[in-house]
Amino acid sequence: MPDRLAVYLNSLGLLALCGALGFALFDQIVFHELPCPLCLLQRMAMFAAGVGLVLNISVQHAPRHYGIIIISSVIGMFMAIRQILLHIVPGTGAYGDPFLGLHFYTWAFLLFVGMIAGASLMLMIMRQSGSEARQTTPWLGTFAIGLFTVLVVANVIGTTLECGGGACPDDPTSYEYLDLLLGNQHVK
Secondary structure: OOHHHHHHHHHHHHHHHHHHHHHHHHHHHHOOOOOOHHHHHHHHHHHHHHHHHHHHHHOOOOHHHHHHHHHHHHHHHHHHHHHHHHHHOOOOOOOOOOEOOEOHHHHHHHHHHHHHHHHHHHHHHOOOOOOOOOOOOOHHHHHHHHHHHHHHHHHHHHHHHHHOOOOOOOOOOOOHHHHHHHOOOOOO
C-alpha cells in the first residue's frame, strides 16, 4: 500500500474518531449529559487509539502504531461491554439518552470493533516502508490531528471541571469542581 494512501485512510479513521468524541462532547455541553466514570474511561481509550492514528499520519505507518490502536480499542471495547452489561438487565435503566436507538456506550463498542477491524486490515495489506520519517503531512492529516488535539484538550477540561482531582461520581449531576470554584452549593 502506498504511504500516501495509508496516511489518507488513517486520517479518515482519526476524523471518524473525532466525530464520536465531538458528538459526545456536544451532548455533554448542550444537553447536560455528563459522562459517568466508565464513559470517561472509554473516551480515554479513544484518546489512546487516536495517538496510534496520529503517529501513523505524522511519522509513518508502522505495525507498532497499529498495535497501539488495537490494544487501546480492545481495552475500550471491554469497558463498553461492561457498561452494556450493567444496563442490559430489564429494570436497571440505562445511562443517558439513546442516539439513533443506541446508547453512547453501545456506539463506543461498535466504534472500537471498527477500529480493531480497520487496524487489523491495514496490518494485513500494508507494505513495510523505509525507516525514515515522513517529510510532510498532507492537509487532511494535519486537519485531523488539529481537530483531535482540540477535542482531547476540551475533554480534559470538561473532565477536570466535572471531577476535579478526585474520583468522579457514579451518576454525575453537575460540574462539581466548577461549582466548588464558583462557590455554588449543591445538596447531596
